[in-house]
Amino acid sequence: MIKKKPSFVKAIFFLFVIGFSVLGTSQTIKGTTLYFDTSIAADATPTVLAQFMAAKERPFSEIKFEKGIYHFYPDKGLEIYAQISNHNNGLVKTAFPIFGMNNLTIDGQGSTFIFHGIIIPFSIENSTNIKIENLSVDWGMSFHSEGLIVANDLTKKTFDMQISKEYPYEIRNGQLIFIKEYYEHNIGQSILFDPKTKGVLYNTEAFTSLTTRTKTKIQTGVKNIEYKYKADPKSPENSRVGMEDKLVVEQLKPGLVRVFGHTKRIPEVGNILTMKGEQGQNRFAPAFHVVASKDFVAENIDVHHACGMGIIVENTENITLNKFNITPSNGRIVSTTADATHFVGCRGKIEIKNCVFNNQLDDAVNVHGTYQEVVDLLGGNRIGIKVGHYQQQGFSIGVPNDEIGLVNLHHSFYEYGKLTLKSIEKVNSRYQIITFNEKVPANLKVGDYIENLSAYPELLVQNCTIGKNRARGLLLSTPRKIVVENNTFSTEMEAILVPVESGYWYESGSAQDLTIRNNVFQDCNTSGLNRGIIRFETDDESKNVAFKNIVIADNVINQFDNAILEVNNTDGLKFIGNTITNSGTYKMLFPENPAFSIKTSKNIIFEKNKYKGKAKEILKVDSSIPELKFK
Amino acid sequence: MIKKKPSFVKAIFFLFVIGFSVLGTSQTIKGTTLYFDTSIAADATPTVLAQFMAAKERPFSEIKFEKGIYHFYPDKGLEIYAQISNHNNGLVKTAFPIFGMNNLTIDGQGSTFIFHGIIIPFSIENSTNIKIENLSVDWGMSFHSEGLIVANDLTKKTFDMQISKEYPYEIRNGQLIFIKEYYEHNIGQSILFDPKTKGVLYNTEAFTSLTTRTKTKIQTGVKNIEYKYKADPKSPENSRVGMEDKLVVEQLKPGLVRVFGHTKRIPEVGNILTMKGEQGQNRFAPAFHVVASKDFVAENIDVHHACGMGIIVENTENITLNKFNITPSNGRIVSTTADATHFVGCRGKIEIKNCVFNNQLDDAVNVHGTYQEVVDLLGGNRIGIKVGHYQQQGFSIGVPNDEIGLVNLHHSFYEYGKLTLKSIEKVNSRYQIITFNEKVPANLKVGDYIENLSAYPELLVQNCTIGKNRARGLLLSTPRKIVVENNTFSTEMEAILVPVESGYWYESGSAQDLTIRNNVFQDCNTSGLNRGIIRFETDDESKNVAFKNIVIADNVINQFDNAILEVNNTDGLKFIGNTITNSGTYKMLFPENPAFSIKTSKNIIFEKNKYKGKAKEILKVDSSIPELKFK
Structure with a gap:
């Protein structure tokens, strides 16, 4: 059983909220079941959110939606600072803040929920026995874009893309920028799909990713900047340094653009190029985010799209996904822009049954823990650790009394020692001070890793x-x-x-x-x-x-x-x-x-x-x- | 007297911190005075921060620094999500989290504090009777950059800038990017200084700002995007749309660049061009941030630089600045990159005495309240408001029982009605639900403004x-x-x-x-x-x-x-x-x-x-x- 952590990141706007109450009249309560009808469908966010904000005064154990198509806009959504493993941390909105709740079922009764912009459909934290069922999740405008290759010139090394009206764009200084509601992205990460198989193109590695970036030719004095601490060159704030755009795009006519400068094989006519913007800057809103919870079930769910993963689960015990499908919609060839499902530091049992994971732009299932790097030996029971990857920033390695392994991967893939966790002092997203119940052994060295041996499912x-x-x-x-x-x-x-x-x-x-x-x-x-x-x-x-x-x-x-x-x-x-x-x-x-x-x-x-x-x-x-x- | 609000934004990392304790031995405590010596000078952040984190267990009323030069790096600083009026909201670090403290004096005894990166030197919130004195604040690398005009060509409309080694740069696709520790900026907002007067150049408006941007020539389908709610075209996430870079820069030799494409008058030889990056993306870390506090005093302080203002004070009662000077250092011609001092929604009395406000890149003193736009009439005592300017996001208009004026500026510059504040439900940075003690009058219309009549100093x-x-x-x-x-x-x-x-x-x-x-x-x-x-x-x-x-x-x-x-x-x-x-x-x-x-x-x-x-x-x-x- 996971000891519940304080919901520190989700709390920032909560603390200021006093007496949130019902906005509309499009809902009825019978017993502890809350019913929403389609009169709220134009923007269901404020009405649904008001119920969650008032849940302490007016508790409910079930929410049922009349079957229909509901839109959820971010403008009146609850803002949270979301730390999401394997995504970008940042301010996002949500209409379903399932924080510190127990025993809740949300039943869409076959409804479609269409989200707009950077909004996390379902954000679950510090909650137990939550079930979400019978609904599909989609977005009005996608966070990726697609272009059909309609011509190429192997001599001049160019290709032409037809871009349908679903993907508005502009060209800034030769760079193709796709504009969305509340969002934009450049070409960035790209891959070819085959419209015949509706899957990723055979041998796409020969053609993609598009070679969008190259080293800057002019750099003066930059190498002389002295950093007191080691910087992470892969993090988005650093990865721009020393790099510039390589591809150039010209519009031949509205909806038809020519791409110059690609140095892998030139894409062939008939294929679909999918583009989602720069690595490290294209994962902001998974469809489901589950953190520090227990007994989460999602059943009979279709996720058609997300700005990131279908579901990302962190530090949670027992997850069941049954008929939880990731499939594209609306003629798009891409479903979610990252993994279908992803689990970090979970325990208990993960069951994934009867699911379809199609057309997402990353892995179907990824289950792992986390290494954190020892950077300070602070004496006694205490060490300072650095979070290694920029998309793990703010991640908590465990809860009190978890068994923590001390690891030097060059010597062994298994731990050379064990301690138990007492507390985590989260100084910032990258740096934490970890206190153990025991004294830190003398053989623990700066540069070694820790992992949580208790947090594997x-x-x-x-x-x-x-x-x-x-x-x-x-x-x-x-x-x-x-x-x-x-x-x-x-x-x-x-x-x-x-x-x-x-x-x-x-x-x-x-x-x-x-x-x-x-x-x-x-x-x-x-x-x-x-x-x-x-x-x-x-x-x-x-x-x-x-x-x-x-x-x-x-x-x-x-x-x-x-x-x-x-x-x-x-x-x-x-x-x-x-x-x-x-x-x-x-x-x-x-x-x-x-x-x-x-x-x-x-x-x-x-x-x-x-x-x-x-x-x-x-x-x-x-x-x-x-x-x-x-x- | 301002009723204290919960420190909602500052609390996010606090809540997870357990038993922060002393990191070093470079400090002594006598009575309730804490002394730091220069042995911590290489990075004073962790040692100073540890004392603040332990302040509840080991309270102090005074901090004295041995006179010296102290560096403060962000890497081990406390991370806070900072909502800062007239700046960018975002994650920042601090070594001096003065949150919920009363009766504290920080005496630098003539020391210089040199900060590095996005770190707020002094962040004061929900505190009373705080005095900071006898120190200077500077940054290791500046958040702006300077170039000396050494040649120009009025026919070809180019000019050449000599850039000293203090301002490392690279050129990405013809764009000049200045690289700093933990930061970068492009030319963006710029203005000429005259090295003879060491002030802004006479008639600089004829030459600057540099005309860095122009409308994109190609845009397809973008105008067809339908927004359910009115978007703010000035906010940074929207202001990029439809605009591209206009200037192009070439390096003639290391440290010497030529600028092409400027369409105002070409800068003249001998002047200094100062550049600080795009509007709306260049104010992240003021030197002092004071929020929801009372009786704040800063005395005998030299602020030489900041990523934004020298001091920004919000919703605070009684502020005294005496010999609080904003002046440049280290041969720079610019001091702070925004206002010297700025006060929003304050009350009581602001005293600004015996100060020098020189060479900052915006106003010396700005004192004002805030208008918020009525967007929803929610019935009874409640309205929904929208925060109008992107750099006021998250701002609280007042505290319970404040007198709120209802305004229609086209009819009168004075309020046409008054209500008193009961509570603010901060749904997100832009949208808040305001409840009054009284019923909202029938003549209040969507599009009217509210202002806080109690919050003027x-x-x-x-x-x-x-x-x-x-x-x-x-x-x-x-x-x-x-x-x-x-x-x-x-x-x-x-x-x-x-x-x-x-x-x-x-x-x-x-x-x-x-x-x-x-x-x-x-x-x-x-x-x-x-x-x-x-x-x-x-x-x-x-x-x-x-x-x-x-x-x-x-x-x-x-x-x-x-x-x-x-x-x-x-x-x-x-x-x-x-x-x-x-x-x-x-x-x-x-x-x-x-x-x-x-x-x-x-x-x-x-x-x-x-x-x-x-x-x-x-x-x-x-x-x-x-x-x-x-x-």
Whole structure:
């Protein structure tokens, strides 16, 4: 059970609110059920919000919406300073501030909720037993834009995009800027989709991302600036330095623009270029944000869009997503602009069942913890830590009495010591002072990491359809029991990636009890990256063990290319009863690859598999396990 | 006496802090006096902050610093979400969080505090009887940049700037970007200084601001975007739309850049161009921020720089600034990048004595209230208001039982009705629900304004030296007693501007008891704007009375140009015993002007003045007061 933390960030506007009351008359209360009808549909925000603000005086346990289409504008929404892992922190609005509430069901009864601008549809914090069901979430104007490639010139290295009226734009000094209600973005991160498959284009890596930026040619004195403390060059405020725009855009006629200066392969006619603005500046409003809560359920939900993820869950115990679908709407080829679902520092059990995760611009499921870097040894029980990634700013690593591991990834992927958390003093978004119940051991060094060993969940991913999206299917970093079964994968990168990663995302966790069974893998890794479709990977060159107790059984793998499985730093993996065929869907991109590549591992078993693929070399091993045979 | 409001914005990180304790050993406590020595000087932030965080457990009434130079970095500073009137709201750091404290003196004993990055030196909220004395505030790298004009080409319309190593820069796609520790800015707002006078250049308006932006030539579909609610086109998030960069910069050699595309007069060799980035994006960290407090004193303080104002005070009762000087340092020609001092919604008395306000990039003193626009009539006692200016977002118009005036400026500059405040429900930064103790009258209309009649201060400005700055000397908008005496003014725009203004800044207030006596006005309005140096002005075309009970007596006005006094919408002004001479310092810019211009006014008296100026027409009047004579 997670001890509830004070809702410190969400409280800023709450504290000033006195006696919020009902704005309209379009609602009725029966018992503890609150009904809204479609008379509020033009802007449901003030009426719905008023009920939440008055919830202490007029409590409710259920909200039902008359079936209809409801708009939610930010102008009269509650403003909160949102710290959202893997998104941008900032001021956002919400109409559903579910803060410190217990036992609430919101039932859309089949309604569509259309949001406008930077507004988080459902913001849940410090709450228990919350269920949201039977509704779909969409946005009036999207936070990404799409252009159809209608011509190109391979000699002059240009291509022409037709931009429909759903995506208004202007050109500022040769830069294409898409203008939305309350928002704008430039080309930034981009990827091609294939309108025939309605998924990411085969071999898109050859064409995209567009090469939008280049180093500035003129810089004078900048290198002489002295920083007392190490700056993060990847954070948005620093990443602009030393870089300038490389592409130039000209309008040929309204709705038709020509792009000059791209240096990868020129996109081909008929494909759709999707664009969402600069990395680090394009994730402001996930559809669901759940923090420091317990027993959250979302069921029969369609999320068609979001400025970021479909759902991001932090420091929460027990999450169930059932028929929680991420799919595009309104003729758009993109659904959410980042991951479908993402879980950081959760515990208990995550169940993801009967979901469709399609066309989002990042992974379908990502489960991990967080590394924080030790920067100050403050004596006694206290250390100063620095949050490593700019999209983890303000993240709390745990709650009192959690078991905290001390880690040096160059020596071991596992902790070399353990302490228990007493308190966190959040001085600022990047710097926190952590106090333990015990004295800090002498072998803890500045530069080491801490991770929360108590904050990893069990995970079930079952009966889901995952594909047509950019990036991975599942990103799995939890040592607790994981079962992945009866799913279908057709992903642009790996279907399943199991990483230990330390230097960029600061996402902690490994896999030590993982079963992948009865799934169908139909043409994954189509993007052009040279990787297996199931991959166990560390970013440290050591031979230490990162992964244990892996079973991959009874799966059907029908893949156009050779590479199926890559294993590194693993002790104990059974690959049993799987059937591998070559789909012939696309031309192979890496025909020289073996099907299975095993390095720096032991106790690997292949049994009862059927290989009908085209790899000349089925199994490639290194000196760690020279006797291994494919069976 | 102001009832204390909850410190809602400052509290966000506080709530999570448990048992902050002393970091270093460079401090001693004697009684309730805390001493810091220079061993903490390399970064004093964590040690100083730790004492403030522990102030409840280990209270102190005085802090003394050993005389020295102390650096304050933001990296380990307390992060607060700062809502700062007339600045940008946002996350900032501070080492001196003076929140909810009473009876504290901070004595620098002659020390210099050097700040780095977006850090507010002194943030005071909800506190009483706070005194800060005997120290100077500066920044390691400035938030503005300076370039010396070393060549120009009037035919090609270019000029060359020499940029010293204090101002590192890079050129991105032809745009000059100055890079700082933790900050960057483009040319944006700019103005010329004269190194001979060390003040703003005579007739700079002919040359600056640089014409940095122009309308985008290509815009497709943008005008079709439908906004449900009226957007603010001036707010930073909207003001980019439809605009692009106009100037282009080339580096001739390191430290020497050529500027192309300027369309005003080309700056002349020998002058210094100061640049501070785009309007609405260049005010993040004033040196002093005082909110919802009482009895604040700053004495013997030198503020050499700030990212914004020297001091901004909001909703505070009784402020004394004595020997509170704003002057540049380190060879810079600019001190603070915005006003020297600024007061919004204050009450009690403001005393500004024995101060120097030099070289700041905006007014020396600005005192006003706030208009808020009525956007929703919510029935009963309640209305919804919209904050008009983006730099007033989150501002609270008052505290319970304050007298609130209902205003329609087109009908009258005075309120047509009064209510008293019960509570403010701050839904978001722009939208608040206001509840009154009384029922809202039927004649209150959407589009009318409210102002707080209780939140205007008395004001004394005495023995101050004001000049060499951009913009005005004093901007006076309070109906309470104002005395301006024994000061010297040499300002770029009006020395004293008394406005009623409604449509842009939403700054409320008038003058109804104003005495200006025994001051010296030495060459004001040098910038090239065609205005009097003392000016009473409304932005509404009506003939209603805005100003009353004005005395301008015994001043010495030695002015290079003709226009001295402009009076509009005034009932009762005595101009007595003043001596006006022509200084001959500069060539007159508007020789056709009369010395005194009186419109739409009555009860104006001129007596015992000596006019030795050069105006052909000393007094110009309109039909409101045809018989008036200059004496």
